[in-house]
Amino acid sequence: MTRIDTCFDRLRAEGRKAFVSYIMAGDPDTETSAAILAGLPGAGVDIIELGVPFTDPMADGPTIQLAGQRALEAGQTLQKTLDMVAAFRKTDDATPIVLMGYYNPIYSRGVDRFLADAKAAGVDGLIVVDLPPEEDAELCIPAQAAGLNFIRLATPTTDDARLPKVLQNTSGFVYYVSITGITGAAEAQAADVGPEVSRIKAQTDLPLIVGFGIKTPEAAQAIAGVADGCVVGSAIVSEIAAGKPVDEVLDFVRGLADGAHRA
Numbered sequence: 001m002t003r004i005d006t007c008f009d010r011l012r013a014e015g016r017k018a019f020v021s022y023i024m025a026g027d028p029d030t031e032t033s034a035a036i037l038a039g040l041p042g043a044g045v046d047i048i049e050l051g052v053p054f055t056d057p058m059a060d061g062p063t064i065q066l067a068g069q070r071a072l073e074a075g076q077t078l079q080k081t082l083d084m085v086a087a088f089r090k091t092d093d094a095t096p097i098v099l100m101g102y103y104n105p106i107y108s109r110g111v112d113r114f115l116a117d118a119k120a121a122g123v124d125g126l127i128v129v130d131l132p133p134e135e136d137a138e139l140c141i142p143a144q145a146a147g148l149n150f151i152r153l154a155t156p157t158t159d160d161a162r163l164p165k166v167l168q169n170t171s172g173f174v175y176y177v178s179i180t181g182i183t184g185a186a187e188a189q190a191a192d193v194g195p196e197v198s199r200i201k202a203q204t205d206l207p208l209i210v211g212f213g214i215k216t217p218e219a220a221q222a223i224a225g226v227a228d229g230c231v232v233g234s235a236i237v238s239e240i241a242a243g244k245p246v247d248e249v250l251d252f253v254r255g256l257a258d259g260a261h262r263a
Contacts, residue, residue: 003096003124004149004172007046008207008228018173018229019044019220019260020209021253022100024051024067025084026076027240033071034084035246041095043250044257049127049231052081052101059129063234066241078105078114082121089122098125098151098172103139111139115146125149125172133165140169153177154200163203173207175231176200178214178223194226217259224263232256 011018021040027033040048053068053076060068085097099118106114106128118126126143133140133152140150149172156179158166167174178193197208210223211231223230235256239249 002147002149002172003094004047004098006094007096008173011046011229017224017227017260017263018046018207018209019224019257020047020049020211020229020231021045021236021256022049022051022211022231022233023236023240024053024064024071025081026053026071026074027051027067027237028070028243029074030076030080030084032240032246034087036240036249037084037088038091039246039250040253041092043254044261045095045253046229046257047096047098049098049100049233050081050085051233052078052099052105054102054105056104057102061234063237063241067237070241078109082117082123085118085123086121093122096124097122098127098149099123100127100129102130103128106139111142115143115148119146119148123148125151127151127153127175129153133168136169144169144171149173151175156196158200160199163200167200167204167206170204170206173209173228174200174204176208176210176227178210178212190222190226193223197227214256217255220256220259221263224260230260 025033053071057065057068125148143150151172152166152170153175154166155177193210201208207228209229209231210227214220214223214230214232215235220230239252
């Protein structure tokens, strides 16, 4: 049982949907992002996705790309990101943290070393968007052996022939990308998402969380209502990019979390 498994068990027992938030580690600087990270559970966040900045974020739209650039320019590194998680764990041993990013920084560090360091820091899962299921031996299977969930993305173009391959080594939850294209590009529609959620859940017992295109509490409520929860990233990162104080960013997050929890 990982923290992610425990979190979903608790939410099921409470009859609640999950609210997952995304921030970029080190955006706009390590100190500010660490303060936001520390405040997310108190703002109603059930699971935290923490972005690892990378120079070529091909799956991300301009909002997340710029966040990564700000973080890198401020000196954020993979080690500093792991240090942020370790510092978070000194006061919160329950809220799951999933690192989301690309394989290159992990490969550069060395898979075995990275997994040991991530586990020691208190990381619970990984989303690595540029490693397809055909490359599971590279990171997915070693990560699960190390006690980390490996969370896979399914999309509107993941047809019934491809879906079993996507699901075969996934654990923790399945992340359904509600729209085709890059992050932050369009708004998710519950009427479109609902049938896709049902299609995927027919092939897995894992919780299914929907992300991309959720920008308001109302949208969070609508999307969480047809899934096991929702993820918001670009909308939160936009608040950070606007230079909002930490407490205002967390108030914005709280509104989104309240929306999801009303579902």
